[in-house]
Amino acid sequence: MSTIALPRTVKNTLPLLRDSALLVPLVGAGVLIYLAVLPLFMLLLGSFEVEVAPREFITSLKNYQDAYASEHTYSTFVNSLIFAGGSSLLTFTLGTVLAWLVERTNTPLRVIFYPMAVIPLILPGVLEAIAWIFLLSPKFGYINVALMSLFGLARPPFNAFTLPGMIWIHSVGQVPLAFLMMVAAFKSMDPSLEESAMMSGASTWQTLRRITLRMLMPTSASVLLILFVRTLESFETPALIGIPARIYVYTSEIYLAFSEYPPNYGRGAALAVGLLILSALGVWLYTRSTREGKRFQTVTGKAFRPRQFDLGPWRWVGFTFLLVYFVGVVLLPFLVMLWASFLPFFAAPGWKSLEILSLDNYRYLYGFRPFWDAMWNSIVLALLTATVGMVLTSLIAWVVYKSRLPGSWILDFLAFVPITVPGIVLGMALIMFYVAFPIPVYGTIWVLLIAYVTRYIPYGMRSASGAILQIHSELEEAAGTSGASWWQTFWRVTLPLLRPGFAAGWIYICIVSFREFSTSVLLATGDSRVLSILLFNMFEQGQVTVVAAIGIVMIFTLVAIVAVFQKLSGRVGIQT
Amino acid sequence: SPAGGQSLDELHKLALKEGGTLNCYCTLAVVNAQKIFPEFEKRFPGIKVNHVDLTADQLAARAVAEARGGRTIGDVIQGSLENVIQVFEQKLLLEKLPPEAAAYPAELKGSYWVSNNMVFIIAAWNTGLVQKGDEPKSFEDFADPKWKGKLIAEPRDLELLMGLGRYKYKSDEKAIEVLKKIAVNNVEFHKGHSELAQFLLAGQGAACLTCYSHHFPPQIKKGAPLAYLLSEGIGTINGTAVFKDSPHPNTAWLFARWAASEEGQKVYAVGGRTPAHPKVEPTEKIRPAKIYPIGVAEIKDWKKYEKTWKEIFKLR
Amino acid sequence: MIEIRSLFKTFSDRRGEDVAAVHEISFKVEDGRFYTLLGPSGCGKTTTLRCIAGLERPDQGEVEVAGEIVFSSSKGAFVPAYRRPIGMVFQSYAIWPHMTVFENVAFPLRVGKQRFGSAEIKSKVEKALALVEMGGLEDRMATQLSGGQQQRLALARALVREPKVLLLDEPLSNLDAKLRERMRVELRELQRRLRVTTLYVTHDQIEALSMSNEIAVMNAGEIVQQGSPREIYLYPQTQFVAQFIGSTNQFSGKLRDVNGDGRGCVETSMGELHCTVTGEAAPGSEVVIMVRPENIVLHKARPPETANVVEGKIATVMFLGQYLDCTIELGRNLFQTYQHHSLQLRRGDSVWVELPPGDCLALGAKN
Amino acid sequence: MIEIRSLFKTFSDRRGEDVAAVHEISFKVEDGRFYTLLGPSGCGKTTTLRCIAGLERPDQGEVEVAGEIVFSSSKGAFVPAYRRPIGMVFQSYAIWPHMTVFENVAFPLRVGKQRFGSAEIKSKVEKALALVEMGGLEDRMATQLSGGQQQRLALARALVREPKVLLLDEPLSNLDAKLRERMRVELRELQRRLRVTTLYVTHDQIEALSMSNEIAVMNAGEIVQQGSPREIYLYPQTQFVAQFIGSTNQFSGKLRDVNGDGRGCVETSMGELHCTVTGEAAPGSEVVIMVRPENIVLHKARPPETANVVEGKIATVMFLGQYLDCTIELGRNLFQTYQHHSLQLRRGDSVWVELPPGDCLALGAKN
Ligand SMILES: Nc1ncnc2c1ncn2[C@@H]1O[C@H](COP(=O)(O)OP(=O)(O)OP(=O)(O)O)[C@@H](O)[C@H]1O
Ligand SMILES: Nc1ncnc2c1ncn2[C@@H]1O[C@H](COP(=O)(O)OP(=O)(O)OP(=O)(O)O)[C@@H](O)[C@H]1O
Ligand SMILES: [Mg+2]
Numbered sequence A: 001m002s003t004i005a006l007p008r009t010v011k012n013t014l015p016l017l018r019d020s021a022l023l024v025p026l027v028g029a030g031v032l033i034y035l036a037v038l039p040l041f042m043l044l045l046g047s048f049e050v051e052v053a054p055r056e057f058i059t060s061l062k063n064y065q066d067a068y069a070s071e072h073t074y075s076t077f078v079n080s081l082i083f084a085g086g087s088s089l090l091t092f093t094l095g096t097v098l099a100w101l102v103e104r105t106n107t108p109l110r111v112i113f114y115p116m117a118v119i120p121l122i123l124p125g126v127l128e129a130i131a132w133i134f135l136l137s138p139k140f141g142y143i144n145v146a147l148m149s150l151f152g153l154a155r156p157p158f159n160a161f162t163l164p165g166m167i168w169i170h171s172v173g174q175v176p177l178a179f180l181m182m183v184a185a186f187k188s189m190d191p192s193l194e195e196s197a198m199m200s201g202a203s204t205w206q207t208l209r210r211i212t213l214r215m216l217m218p219t220s221a222s223v224l225l226i227l228f229v230r231t232l233e234s235f236e237t238p239a240l241i242g243i244p245a246r247i248y249v250y251t252s253e254i255y256l257a258f259s260e261y262p263p264n265y266g267r268g269a270a271l272a273v274g275l276l277i278l279s280a281l282g283v284w285l286y287t288r289s290t291r292e293g294k295r296f297q298t299v300t301g302k303a304f305r306p307r308q309f310d311l312g313p314w315r316w317v318g319f320t321f322l323l324v325y326f327v328g329v330v331l332l333p334f335l336v337m338l339w340a341s342f343l344p345f346f347a348a349p350g351w352k353s354l355e356i357l358s359l360d361n362y363r364y365l366y367g368f369r370p371f372w373d374a375m376w377n378s379i380v381l382a383l384l385t386a387t388v389g390m391v392l393t394s395l396i397a398w399v400v401y402k403s404r405l406p407g408s409w410i411l412d413f414l415a416f417v418p419i420t421v422p423g424i425v426l427g428m429a430l431i432m433f434y435v436a437f438p439i440p441v442y443g444t445i446w447v448l449l450i451a452y453v454t455r456y457i458p459y460g461m462r463s464a465s466g467a468i469l470q471i472h473s474e475l476e477e478a479a480g481t482s483g484a485s486w487w488q489t490f491w492r493v494t495l496p497l498l499r500p501g502f503a504a505g506w507i508y509i510c511i512v513s514f515r516e517f518s519t520s521v522l523l524a525t526g527d528s529r530v531l532s533i534l535l536f537n538m539f540e541q542g543q544v545t546v547v548a549a550i551g552i553v554m555i556f557t558l559v560a561i562v563a564v565f566q567k568l569s570g571r572v573g574i575q576t
Numbered sequence B: 001s002p003a004g005g006q007s008l009d010e011l012h013k014l015a016l017k018e019g020g021t022l023n024c025y026c027t028l029a030v031v032n033a034q035k036i037f038p039e040f041e042k043r044f045p046g047i048k049v050n051h052v053d054l055t056a057d058q059l060a061a062r063a064v065a066e067a068r069g070g071r072t073i074g075d076v077i078q079g080s081l082e083n084v085i086q087v088f089e090q091k092l093l094l095e096k097l098p099p100e101a102a103a104y105p106a107e108l109k110g111s112y113w114v115s116n117n118m119v120f121i122i123a124a125w126n127t128g129l130v131q132k133g134d135e136p137k138s139f140e141d142f143a144d145p146k147w148k149g150k151l152i153a154e155p156r157d158l159e160l161l162m163g164l165g166r167y168k169y170k171s172d173e174k175a176i177e178v179l180k181k182i183a184v185n186n187v188e189f190h191k192g193h194s195e196l197a198q199f200l201l202a203g204q205g206a207a208c209l210t211c212y213s214h215h216f217p218p219q220i221k222k223g224a225p226l227a228y229l230l231s232e233g234i235g236t237i238n239g240t241a242v243f244k245d246s247p248h249p250n251t252a253w254l255f256a257r258w259a260a261s262e263e264g265q266k267v268y269a270v271g272g273r274t275p276a277h278p279k280v281e282p283t284e285k286i287r288p289a290k291i292y293p294i295g296v297a298e299i300k301d302w303k304k305y306e307k308t309w310k311e312i313f314k315l316r
Numbered sequence C, D: 001m002i003e004i005r006s007l008f009k010t011f012s013d014r015r016g017e018d019v020a021a022v023h024e025i026s027f028k029v030e031d032g033r034f035y036t037l038l039g040p041s042g043c044g045k046t047t048t049l050r051c052i053a054g055l056e057r058p059d060q061g062e063v064e065v066a067g068e069i070v071f072s073s074s075k076g077a078f079v080p081a082y083r084r085p086i087g088m089v090f091q092s093y094a095i096w097p098h099m100t101v102f103e104n105v106a107f108p109l110r111v112g113k114q115r116f117g118s119a120e121i122k123s124k125v126e127k128a129l130a131l132v133e134m135g136g137l138e139d140r141m142a143t144q145l146s147g148g149q150q151q152r153l154a155l156a157r158a159l160v161r162e163p164k165v166l167l168l169d170e171p172l173s174n175l176d177a178k179l180r181e182r183m184r185v186e187l188r189e190l191q192r193r194l195r196v197t198t199l200y201v202t203h204d205q206i207e208a209l210s211m212s213n214e215i216a217v218m219n220a221g222e223i224v225q226q227g228s229p230r231e232i233y234l235y236p237q238t239q240f241v242a243q244f245i246g247s248t249n250q251f252s253g254k255l256r257d258v259n260g261d262g263r264g265c266v267e268t269s270m271g272e273l274h275c276t277v278t279g280e281a282a283p284g285s286e287v288v289i290m291v292r293p294e295n296i297v298l299h300k301a302r303p304p305e306t307a308n309v310v311e312g313k314i315a316t317v318m319f320l321g322q323y324l325d326c327t328i329e330l331g332r333n334l335f336q337t338y339q340h341h342s343l344q345l346r347r348g349d350s351v352w353v354e355l356p357p358g359d360c361l362a363l364g365a366k367n
């Protein structure tokens, strides 16, 4: 329900669309459609096109035959499911436990863990995968070596180049996403709902499982959904771990299709369409499960006081968990990076490599003009993308989950589409569309902004929708009856109440758009070059340790940005 | 279409009339570009290079997409031959050779491209893991069972197969046979040459079948325990060509000619690339004694070789 | 002025079954009047209110607020909530947890068409807060208020705009008795002073009776009786109303005869009783007799020549301060009576119960 | 058995200022007793309750529940809420919106240590629901209940486990008068039957008086008077209590003399009045006289030889159904009186007001 009680039938809706109150959300929806439909269209089109003469195409199903009629199809499919399923579950569990410990318990020192938790997200994907290979490689992995010499093991205990290895390495990179979204959810939950559970004799754990998480169903489902699809479409790990391990998943197929000579975009697109269908299914299930929106309104009109669970002695267990996690998952790869960034070339830690430690890489970067330009571009883009993206998705989330306009779930689906469109396809779509566009955005960072916003709508949408479902309608209705127009209500009541989800999405988008590569690569030009491209470029040249240095600089920049943002946004929203 | 045979300086004047920018679709690493383009800009004042630096296949993809979008933005393309060819087949390139091309041997130029610089696929090894005396002398040495489980390579480097088949043995069968033997040592494939070099360095493999030669000198200089085989190597060509509908035809032509000229090539050498010009030597020792260049003919049969290559190593 | 014409609103619960929350309701609230919807929980009061506020879209009917038709199913008209000149207090307080007390109250002044200077806002807000006795809590965070404080805050927020029409959904239900009593009076005076047309939803008869100009008693989505407090209380037309408003003792009997002035004689299990017959009940018909507990008089000894006196035994005595709630066994029925606490009553005592004829209402059994 | 020893709990509001929600509270609830915390909103009732439940950590003091020390600042003991043998009803209903009515009530049976068979659960749940008159709504979604329905659900949920100690935070405040009345009686009977030690928080004096064995009147975080309902109502020891429980008319006077049986004579603006002197008030000292409205008797004509009769004028008459709330001008003071609604009173009439000496309490002015 909403400040403008909307009818549930199409018939009475049509006159309503003339209502200025609905203008803003509808514009938002319009923008979304504009952004999402283009790549979707190009993807579908491309999947049916076969090039016969230079830039002349006929439509046929050939691509689908190539894509799905190969003897590998089945194994690939199974691998993908295991990979995606396993890793999304692992990620979700880790992220949720972390978020809960940090946000809703009295675990010691939990506050300092918050900023640390996002670090794995910042490490450039390639670097992180490599870092993990350096830790877990059966041949030289630092951890393996250490353990073997420590316990005199005959064989290395871990092997990165396996399916479990793949799942692990990918998961740890994704945990921050789950963490951020779950923290948001935990933040905006009326504790009396949990308290009453405890008074019913439910232990902390039972309460968490049977009340908290169930109340947070929409967010949990959101998170799982996005993790699953995100994993399906993720590329770095399958390429860096899967190919050597000869474990092929969906995206490695797509990657291979694009990287054969001449590139077979048709097949790539056809494969991507499969991804699209899978996620469509996911979204459909999700919207169904959250239709009875009222069930999840945990930010009630009875103003509440967020509170922490008292874990008693268990809080030390929680503390240990946090510690182990951060040392094992965040610190180690980070240290590998840091270590490398002081080296002329990757070398195992040890006395003899101590001599060659130096600040050369940083000195080099300092004097390296392109680096600073790229840095600037990236920061500007990250900030813009995050802000535009979140405001937009908040609007859409409102339309989908509060207005309950008939068919609004389609928006939800559209908002999910971009995640399934391979970056390169999106890039090419945007090129073709904007290269001859009357407004000269092409070749500027604005086209990148469009690309980024498009790409990250799904993430924003997930965090926004979870949060908006938690807001009790009467809070908005009260604004309505106080004479606040739709926009005023949205701006002064809904958004502030959304803050936890908004912040989560903002931080995530800010970070990932800082890292975005596969689309930028096609759209960036000399003076709109972004950091990720520079990074890739230098990596290709084998200046890996310089890249590590860049990674470190990125981490500090982003942590700083996030901190500032937290400070600013802390002013609005529910005061805890 | 650019004007004909006048001197570079006359051309320079014409170029300036076009606004003085050059959209260079070049696979030049920023580190190289940093050294090379300023030279060009110094040599021809008033002209600014707008460098679009991607991997060759991305450049091609982008050029084609732009064309489909109805506009050509690039002036010059400079990248792996196969991708230049790919763009040409889209009828986007100007079929015309600069006079400077005369200096180049037949296999280093075509009807619309001149080789600008070369990248060499060579064998390399980790001196920490390969004892003195065990070093490989040639590619076929890796067929020796002692290398079992110690080899790493890039999954897409079928140029190795082409090179050996077309040039070294003059027989694909022989090449296939050798590679099959090597395959028995179950080679581990890692995506990306840069990763390869790192993993070789770290010890993921003792030796690397298909590394880029130019990755090694800088690291070895800094003391990395690496060595590489310079007796023979596969030469892949980076060609230069001009877009047919280039927005700045004369500027484009100016650059194409300069890049092919001896002075241009020297600049490339200093910039850290391996010049293709017969008279210009690279600054680093990265050019193998015996080069098996992958040219138009080989690229024509790409698909065929790719198939065999994948069969040999059971790749996908 | 509020007018509602044959309003319908149906919800469908989880299993898709329909719940007729509001079923053909019509009423009219004249300008400046205080109109109350009184009814048991779940009878559709809130829903009706929400339809008027524009928070629910009725299935059918017409709603007119301050002379403007804000909803009409036939004309397809619908004015959104924020364009309606109303102030509203919600049953769940709907306090904004991200604002201070001050900001919560100031909000209606900051939004809305009419603009106010910050000084003006400050004074208005303080006035409103003072009204609900929350002065001094201005910069408390809304989340740090106790239940009652939150409810009062909501009230202040609705009043601060001095709206044309005021909708109140049980605004006092969370206040303590004392404060509620004071607020009753104050609200009523405020309403009279501002002459703001007020629609009040409550399930508390005292509130309804004491504040309203007119009361509509609702049950199961329908209005069962409308009228002034006295009418409703003294002359309930159905058993439901009689039972819901105040307490009553009901027992059935057979009407023997009625004379002109509505006095009649009824045969009951306790013998013959003189009653006042309301509505049309023909002699010989079954009737239900209703007596209010406070009208029942107890005598220690049989009072001489008084009508309707029956002997009974005290079953329970409950001390309620102001009075004693004392139930008495009369034959098979239990009678509830309110007596002054000075009366010395002990359970088991036998007493003489007087049912004053004027206070015994005989209703035709059918309704 | 619940025992609390000098409990302290302070909150700090936004600006870091301290709010002493609970300030040195001690009391003891014997097994099977019904103990009520009565006080104005914001006085710390809920906080006290939450401390006992284990939802707040007191700053200081000791809490003992059912023979076990569940909190002690000195011993540093703290038993988590879910380990305490307690059932609780929250002021905000805290119904779980993602469960059906049935699931909400079944939850405590599913989680606690003691396991139940599904058949058993079903029967227990149905019993509990029937108790609060919600039978038949089992598979309604909790969010589809009206305010009152939700409150009753919460009650059922707390009762279903038949806990050793029951904590109720204004469980009836959202029920309609009728239902509240019935629930009062039922709750009381249920409590007597289960003999479950009950701590009840309310700001409704009627509830407190009618249900409790013992009442503690709280104000500003402290307990001002403890005692049985009658003690509290009839012999308030402070003006606050007198004023908060029921209504009183207060006016000051000067005590002239007191005789043995506590009867005294006080000089007031209305002349000399005979009063009952409570507490220690020395002759000649300033006293406050308190009279309950229901004790004041009105006469149309001057009643012969009766003490404490004053002439006055009717200021306002408010119809409250059961009685008339009628204020009377006596010289400078306004007196509130409750009269039977049969009395024909019109504002402006002059009446003779009788203040029965036994009902005029004279309190030493200092407290
Ligand atoms: N959104 C909804 N979906 C389904 N049923 C609803 C919904 N809202 C209300 N109902 C049902 O409609 C009926 C009327 O609800 P309403 O809230 O108007 O009652 P009420 O008179 O306000 O009761 P209370 O005094 O307890 O608030 C109730 O049976 C309720 O369960
Ligand atoms: N978490 C908190 N932070 C700050 N102040 C608080 C907090 N909880 C309670 N208070 C304050 O402590 C005082 C007592 O609160 P409490 O909820 O116990 O009152 P109450 O007696 O239950 O009132 P009501 O009858 O309105 O519920 C109030 O002034 C309240 O504002
Ligand atoms: Mg209601």
Ligand SMILES: [Mg+2]
Pocket (backbone or CB within 6 Å): C146, C147, C148, D045, D046, D047, D091, D169
């Ligand atoms: Mg309370």
